[in-house]
Amino acid sequence: MNEPLKKEFLGAFDAFSDSLYKHAAFRVSDRERASDLVQDTFMKAWDYIGEGKEIKQWKAFLYHILNNLIIDSYRKKKEASLDALLEDAPAYTENLLRTGGRDETEAILDTELLIKEVRSHITKLPESYRTAITLRYVDGFSPKEIAQVLRVSENVASVRVHRGLTQLRKLCRKSGLS
C-alpha cells in the first residue's frame, strides 16, 4: 500500500526539488537553510499523505508548505545579509573569467551587481509582496499558480505582484538605479 504512494512522493521530489530550492535560496539567502527548508517541506508532505489525505496538485501544495516554513524561519532567525550569498561565491566569478572574454565577463558582473542591489530592495518589501514577486519572477509562476500556492484568489495574487513591483521600482529609484 505504501509503494504507489511512495513512488508518487519521490516522483514529486524529482520534479520539484530544484525549483523549490531556488525559491528557498532566494528567499532566505542561505544555501544550508534553503536545503533544510526543502527537506522539511517534503517531510511534511509525506506526513500529510500518511494521514490518509490526498494531494492533487503537488506543485502548489509543496510551495504552500515551503512558503509557510520560510515565514516561520523568518520569525526564528533574523535574516542573514544578502551580500553574504554572492560574496560566498568566488568560484562563480572565476568560472566566468575562464569561460568568457573580459568585456563579456564585465557585462555579466555588472548585471550580477544590479541583481544584487535589486535583491537587497526586495528584502525591504512587505512579506506578502516579497513572496508574490519571488513566485512570479524567480519561480516563473502564473498568477493562477501563485493564487493556488498562497490560497488566495487570482485577483489578490495579481494585485500583490503589481503592488510589489511598484514598490520595488520606487525603492530602486530612491537608491539611484534608473
Next chain:
Amino acid sequence: MKNDLETLLTKMSTTETLGEERRVRMRSVLEEYTAMRPVRAQAERRTFSALLVGFLAGVLRRPAIVMALAFIVLVASTSTLAYASEGALPGDSLYAVKIGVLEPLRGALTRTPSAQAQWQMTLATKRVDEAATLASRGTLSSTTQAQLSSDVSQNLKNAHDLFAKDSAHSEDESDADASMSARLSAYAMVFAQINTDHPSPEVASFHDALTAHATALTQSTLTLEAKTTAPLTEGTSTTTADTTERARRAAQQSLAAIKDQLSQGQDQLTASSSIAAYAKLNDATDLVREGDRFYATGDSSAATDAFKNALTAATKLNVLIRAATLLKVDTLSADATTSPLLNITTQEPALKHGTPPATQTPSDLPTIPAVSESVSTKSTTTISNAPNPSSQAHPSSPKKNPSETDTPVVPPKLPVSVSPASIPPTLHVSL
C-alpha cells in the same frame, strides 16, 4: 524601466541550484523517512459519513459557500411559502404573505413600465378570481367585496398610468386592455350566474364593478386603436404583417392552452358544459381559419381582427372553463343561448363566431368593443355561407369533440330562468 526591472527579476534565480550531491542525499533521507512513517492502513478506506463530515467541515469554513447555501435555503423556503400561499384567499392566514410580500416581490422583478402594467392587470385578475371563489362558496362579505373591488380598481388604474408612461407600446396597451376586458366580461358572467343561484348584494355589486371596468377597458381599446390607425391614409392596410402574425400566434397559443384545459378538466364538467365548451372552442378555431383566409387575400387588417377575436374568445373561454371546473359555477351551457342574469337571448351568429359578449350589447349602449364588432360583421358574412363549422372543423379532434358525435352542439341544459323581479336592478346592465 518597467521591462528592465522585470527582466532583471527573472534572471535572479539562475545562479542558485540544489546541486546533484545535495539532491541525492536529500532523496535518500526522504526514502528512509517514508519507510519509518508508513501510511495508515485505514487511510484510504474512508467511510461515507467521514467523507460527508469532511465535506461539510470544508464547506462551512468558506463564507461564500455558506452564504450561497443560506440563499438556496431561503429561496427554497420562500418557494414553499409561495406555493402554499398562492391559493390563499382573503381571511386566510397566508393571504397577508401573498399580497404583502410575494406579490410586491414579484412585481419588483418587472422592469419596463409596460411589463409592470401587465403585472398590475394580472393582480387585478387575481383579486377578481379570489372574489369569484369566495362568492361561489357564499362567503363573500361586504367588507371583503369592497376591499377586493377597490384593489381591482387601483390595479387597473395603475396599469393605465404605467402604460401611459410607455407611449411607444400603445399596441401592447390596446391588446392588454382588450384581453382584460374579455376576462372581466367573462368573470361578470360568472358573478351573474352565482347571483342567479344564490342572490346576494355583494355579488351583484361586484358584478356591476366588473361590468363598468370591462366597459371602460373596451373604450380604451377603441381609443387606442383609433390612435394607431389614424395616421394612415385611406385605403392603406392599417395592419402590418408583424402585428397580424403576432395576433395569430397569440390566438393559436391560447386555443392550444384551452384544449389542454378542457381535456384536463373534462371529468369535472357536465355533459352540456363540455359540449358548449367544445362548441366555443370550435368557433374560436374557425375565427383563426377565417383570419388565415383574410390574410391569404391580402386583407391583413381583417385577418388581425379575426385573430384578435379568436384570442378574446379563448380568453373568455379560459375563465368560464375555470369557473365551471374549479368553482362549480357553470356558465358555459348557459352562455350558449342566453345570458342568464340579464335574461337576454343572445344572437346565434355572434356566438357561433365566439365573439365576446360585448357584441350582444343592446344598441342603446355606447360600449361596443371594436374588435368584436369588426369581426362579427366580417366573419358573419363569410361563415354564414360556409358549411356548419361544427361539421367540418377538427376532423382529427378527439372523440369528445361534439362536432364528431351525434350529440347536438347546443346543450340541452338551458340556463336557469330568472324572473326579473328576483334580480337586483343594478344587474340589468349589459356586459
